[in-house]
Amino acid sequence: MLPPSTSLGTGFSRVTIIGLGLIGSSIARAVGKYMPDVVVTGYDANPDVRATAQAIGLCGDIADSAGAAVTDADFVIFCVPVGAMGAAAAEIAADLPADAVVSDVGSCKESVAAELMAALPGAKVIPAHPVAGTENSGPEAGFATLFQNRWCIVTPPEGADSLAVERVCEFWRALGAEVEMMAPDHHDRVLAVTSHLPHLIAYTIVGTASDLEEVTRSEVIKYSAGGFRDFTRIAASDPTMWRDVFLSNKEAVLDMLQRFSEDLSALQRAIRWGKGDELFDLFTRTRAIRRSILEEGQDDARPDFGRSHDE
Amino acid sequence: MLPPSTSLGTGFSRVTIIGLGLIGSSIARAVGKYMPDVVVTGYDANPDVRATAQAIGLCGDIADSAGAAVTDADFVIFCVPVGAMGAAAAEIAADLPADAVVSDVGSCKESVAAELMAALPGAKVIPAHPVAGTENSGPEAGFATLFQNRWCIVTPPEGADSLAVERVCEFWRALGAEVEMMAPDHHDRVLAVTSHLPHLIAYTIVGTASDLEEVTRSEVIKYSAGGFRDFTRIAASDPTMWRDVFLSNKEAVLDMLQRFSEDLSALQRAIRWGKGDELFDLFTRTRAIRRSILEEGQDDARPDFGRSHDE
Numbered sequence: 001m002l003p004p005s006t007s008l009g010t011g012f013s014r015v016t017i018i019g020l021g022l023i024g025s026s027i028a029r030a031v032g033k034y035m036p037d038v039v040v041t042g043y044d045a046n047p048d049v050r051a052t053a054q055a056i057g058l059c060g061d062i063a064d065s066a067g068a069a070v071t072d073a074d075f076v077i078f079c080v081p082v083g084a085m086g087a088a089a090a091e092i093a094a095d096l097p098a099d100a101v102v103s104d105v106g107s108c109k110e111s112v113a114a115e116l117m118a119a120l121p122g123a124k125v126i127p128a129h130p131v132a133g134t135e136n137s138g139p140e141a142g143f144a145t146l147f148q149n150r151w152c153i154v155t156p157p158e159g160a161d162s163l164a165v166e167r168v169c170e171f172w173r174a175l176g177a178e179v180e181m182m183a184p185d186h187h188d189r190v191l192a193v194t195s196h197l198p199h200l201i202a203y204t205i206v207g208t209a210s211d212l213e214e215v216t217r218s219e220v221i222k223y224s225a226g227g228f229r230d231f232t233r234i235a236a237s238d239p240t241m242w243r244d245v246f247l248s249n250k251e252a253v254l255d256m257l258q259r260f261s262e263d264l265s266a267l268q269r270a271i272r273w274g275k276g277d278e279l280f281d282l283f284t285r286t287r288a289i290r291r292s293i294l295e296e297g298q299d300d301a302r303p304d305f306g307r308s309h310d311e
Numbered sequence: 312m313l314p315p316s317t318s319l320g321t322g323f324s325r326v327t328i329i330g331l332g333l334i335g336s337s338i339a340r341a342v343g344k345y346m347p348d349v350v351v352t353g354y355d356a357n358p359d360v361r362a363t364a365q366a367i368g369l370c371g372d373i374a375d376s377a378g379a380a381v382t383d384a385d386f387v388i389f390c391v392p393v394g395a396m397g398a399a400a401a402e403i404a405a406d407l408p409a410d411a412v413v414s415d416v417g418s419c420k421e422s423v424a425a426e427l428m429a430a431l432p433g434a435k436v437i438p439a440h441p442v443a444g445t446e447n448s449g450p451e452a453g454f455a456t457l458f459q460n461r462w463c464i465v466t467p468p469e470g471a472d473s474l475a476v477e478r479v480c481e482f483w484r485a486l487g488a489e490v491e492m493m494a495p496d497h498h499d500r501v502l503a504v505t506s507h508l509p510h511l512i513a514y515t516i517v518g519t520a521s522d523l524e525e526v527t528r529s530e531v532i533k534y535s536a537g538g539f540r541d542f543t544r545i546a547a548s549d550p551t552m553w554r555d556v557f558l559s560n561k562e563a564v565l566d567m568l569q570r571f572s573e574d575l576s577a578l579q580r581a582i583r584w585g586k587g588d589e590l591f592d593l594f595t596r597t598r599a600i601r602r603s604i605l606e607e608g609q610d611d612a613r614p615d616f617g618r619s620h621d622e
Contacts, residue, residue: 083587107537131534134614135601141614150536180533190530193520195537201512202538204578206597208571209504219501221603222491223442225461226418226506227513227545229610234538236601239594246582246590257579260519261572267515268568271557276394279557283550286517290446290547292532299540303445303452305616 024079025142043069083244089119148176192252335390336453354380394555400430459487503563
């Protein structure tokens with residue numbers, strides 16, 4: 001892979017990251033690696049997280065308060081659960097420099113944009129969503145290359161300052177991401193199907209499996225290589241983050257869920273009535289999607305996600 | 312990992328594999344690697360598969376007919392889709408040596424045992440199921456270490472010859488698997504939840520996503536790293552194999568599906584009515600299952616299935 005472009009520059013020289021979990025700490029590391037001249041200040045509401053970030057030398061400075069973290073910033077990125085965005089923004093309102101650009105990394109864009117703009121009237125709010133992550137959480141889970149070759153969706157509100165938009169896009173490109181622009185409500189529909197629904201279903205099936213009376217939990221774990229274990233990785237994601245996503249993107253998630261349930265009922269009926277052709281046709285169609293994902297470089301083509309099968 | 316034990320020996324010296332897909336070809340390779348003295352004969356109903364197996368030197372001999380493949384065998388393993396077991400067994404009935412042990416690798420055990428025993432009256436039928444696989448299919452997809460550290464569930468019918476059972480167990484241990492015994496109907500319930508239901512759900516969601524009107528297929532593919540792509544791997548599995556599994560293990564699958572649907576409805580309701588605590592509690596509970604799977608060595612502990620995030 002080519003090194004990320006830094007030729008254009010983002011114009012940002014002091015970046016503040018509010019929330020130092022997987023994404024926030026990955027941004028801190030990525031800026032350190034790809035934009036070494038930029039000063040990074042971090043803040044997290046949790047003192048333990050701040051202490052860890054300090055101890056591992058995550059970034060130039062860890063501030064003691066959200067306000068202190070932003071006084072000198074020209075770019076502030078909120079990396080907190082989407083349900084906490086409004087309160088986190090309110091905390092910096094008095095200290096945010098007038099010309100600073102504000103962004104976030106939340107997985108729902110319509111609700112987050114509304115909350116940030118309400119809490120920071122007059123600020124240049126340009127929400128964004130890097131579509132990247134792992135099942136791990138916390139400041140130690142982050143890594144600098146998380147955004148390499150991943151998409152970052154930028155969702156400028158109507159009438160947004162176009163220079164600020166371009167600087168946010170350039171920031172993500174510098175971190176290795178490919179940038180796409182999208183209307184916030186469309187983003188929320190797309191992510192409902194590519195991210196939110198898969199998580200909801202993974203959480204559900206893991207719950208269903210652990211509630212069975214006659215199949216023991218130990219059996220479920222032992223024989224999970226038959227397919228179940230792939231769902232457990234997703235269902236190990238951060239509970240607070242995902243609770244907030246489902247509540248914040250309620251309408252789109254409920255609509256996708258309804259469609260999914262109808263399709264599942266149709267398959268259930270096909271199984272009950274022995275309609276093998278219907279099953280076969282669907283199972284053939286779904287293979288093509290996998291092929292496209294591999295062709296577009298959005299997943300690892302090695303079998304079984306590259307899990308090692310050597311001794 | 313320790314090399315598989317071969318000290319006890321299985322007593323088998325001529326093994327025939329009927330069906331040379333992912334599992335059959337992996338067994339052929341594994342026997343070649345871990346039991347080099349054993350003669351392996353292969354057969355597949357598809358002449359193209361036979362030609363490929365011949366060309367890649369998969370095993371000692373590729374027979375032209377199922378009957379010819381088994382005339383000298385002391386162990387015959389059916390590695391065909393579960394819906395094809397009965398017909399495949401009928402093809403060898405006239406040529407099967409009287410004292411040969413017969414087994415299979417199907418993902419449903421009650422229906423397969425019944426079909427094999429009906430087609431081969433008097434034969435020593437000891438069904439088994441190695442819980443291992445990848446999303447790839449065909450004779451070139453197999454590899455010798457597929458069964459290392461995976462479970463193989465052996466499901467002897469009532470009154471089975473205990474020496475034959477022990478030889479089958481020893482065979483799988485020699486290939487690197489850990490062996491567990493189980494009643495066939497219990498096996499089918501366990502696998503319904505750890506394997507069949509996850510596949511059904513993955514197929515469904517991939518279908519749902521590809522049918523949306525306003526979210527394009529290209530968007531679904533582009534932003535699949537948010538969770539969706541993990542489902543597409545499973546939904547890329549062999550369509551014939553899986554059609555047969557759902558039809559053969561109908562009752563257990565429909566029961567698990569019913570439980571899953573109820574749980575999903577409860578979550579749907581929690582989202583609609585903003586019951587964040589219910590969501591949070593479930594999402595916390597499911598994390599523990601993931602931890603157990605990693606502790607038991609049934610998955611790769613590296614984040615994101617070890618997908619490479621380096622440049």
